[in-house]
Amino acid sequence: MKKTSVIILSLVLAIGAFTLAAFAETYKVASDTTWPPFEWADAEGNLLGFDLDVMRCIAMLQGFQIEISSYDWDIIFDDVGSGRMDIGASGATIKPERELKVDFSAPYWTSDQAILVRTVPDPENPGQFLPEINIVEALAGGYRIGAQLETTGAGWIEDQVIAKGFDASLNEYTLYPLAVLDLINGNVDAVIQDEPASVASATAEDAIMVAGVIKTNENFGFFVAEGDPKGLLALIDDGVEQLKDLGVYDNLIAAYMGTDLVKVEEAWRASIGLLESGDIVGFASQLAALANE
C-alpha cells in the first residue's frame, strides 16, 4: 500500500513538473542570419548577434523559451504574418507596407543606409584607399546599384533615385553577401545596405569601402503576426525597457557594434553560459568587456 502511494505521489509530482515546464511557452523566432552584426552563425554554427541576444535576454526576463531558425529574408514577413513563426528578429525596418502583414514592436534601433563602392589605391597615402566612384556618381552617374530584395535600401533607390529621374539601375539579391560579392566582381558598381552591415563588410576587405551614408532614420522593430494573437508585443516592449534599465542593452550595443566579429564570437561562447543560467546582467557585461578587450 505504502509503495503504491509513493508511486502515485511521484507520478503526480512528475506530471506537475512537466506541466510547469510546459507553461514556459516556446516561441519560434525567424531571422535572416546572414547579416552581421545583427545576426549570423559563428564558426561552430551557433546563431548570435545583437537582435538574437536581445531576444534571448527578453525571453529569460519574461520567462518564455525561444527557438531561432535561419530564414531567407524574402519570406520572413510571410511566415511570421501567417503565424508559422511567432517572432521576427531580423533588423527589420518598421514600414507601412510591412505593417499590412505583421505588427511591429516599439523601435529598438535606428539605422541609416550606407553606399558601398569598390576602392582604388590612394596615390598620396600608400596603403590607403579611395572610393573608385564618389557617392554622387554612384547614385546618379548611370551605374548599377545592388541591394537585397525587399529591403529598405532597395526601396530607397527605387523611390528616391530611379523614380526621381536620376540615372541608375537596381540589381536585387536574395542574400546580402552575394550583392557584396557582385560588387567586388564588378557586376554592380555600388551596394546599398543598412549602415552597420555595410561597415562590417567594408572592414573585412580593402577592395570595398563606404562611399557615404544616407540619413534615413529608419526604426528597427521586432515583429509578430497581425493583431498579435499571442500577446507578445507587450512582453517584448517591456523586456526592451527592462534591459535598458538594467544596463544590458548598452552592453549589447557595446559588444556588437563596431567590434571585431571573431572577437565577439569568442566572447559570446565564453559568456553564453551566464545567460543560460539566468544571469542576464553578468552575460551582457562580460560579453561587452571581452569583445572590446
Added chain:
Amino acid sequence: MSTIWQSLYLLVAKGLPTTILLTLALLGMGILLGFPIAFLQVYGYRPIRWFCRGYEQVFRGIPALVLILLFHSGLSRSFGILLPPFVSGLIALGLRSSAYQSQIFRGAIQSVSEGQMLAARSVGMSKLQAVWRIVLPQAFRLSIPPWTNEYSSVLKDTSLVSAIGVLELLKQTTLIFTRVQFIHGSRWILVILILAALIYWVLTYFGNAGLGFLENRMRIPGFEVKGQVER
C-alpha cells in the same frame, strides 16, 4: 586552411544530415506513390488511368520551386494550413518525385513484351499472377538504370528547400560563406561553394555506385540486357 576544415566540418555536421534524411524520405515517398501510379496507369480501368495520367502531368509540369512555395506559402495563405518548412518541402518534392518515378516504372513495365503476358496466361496464370511473377520482376531490373537518374536529381533538388528556411546543406553553406566573407573577404564565398559542390558530388557518385552494384547483383543470366555497370 583551418577555415576550410572548420567549414567542411560544419557542412557535414549541421547541413548534411538534413539533406540525406530529406533525400531518403523523398525517394521512399516517390517509390510508394510512384509505383502504384505506374501500375494503375498501365493496368487500371480507364477513369483510373486518366486520374493517374493527370496526377503525373500536374506534378511533372510544375517547377519544383513553385511547388515548394505553393505548399509552403500557398497553403498557409489560402487555407491557414501551417506546415513546418521541412514538411511542406517534403510533400512538394515528394509528389514531384513520385510523378517522375511513376514514368520510370511505367516505361519499365511496358518494355516487358506483350508476348510474355500472353505466354503466362496460356499456361494458366491469372492476370494478376502473370503481372506479379513475370512482368514485375523484369520491370524492377529494367527500372534501376533510369532510377539512378532520379536519385541524382532528387538529391540535388533538396537544395531548393533552403528557400523556405530548412537548414540543409545549401542553407548551411550560405551561413558559412556569410561569416567567412565578413571575416576573410569575398573570395572565400567561392571556396565554401566548392566545398558544398564537392559534398553533393560525392553523394551522387557513391549513391550511383551503390545502385550500379544493386543492378549487377540483380542480374539474371539469360535475361536479355546488354553490358554491365562499369565500376
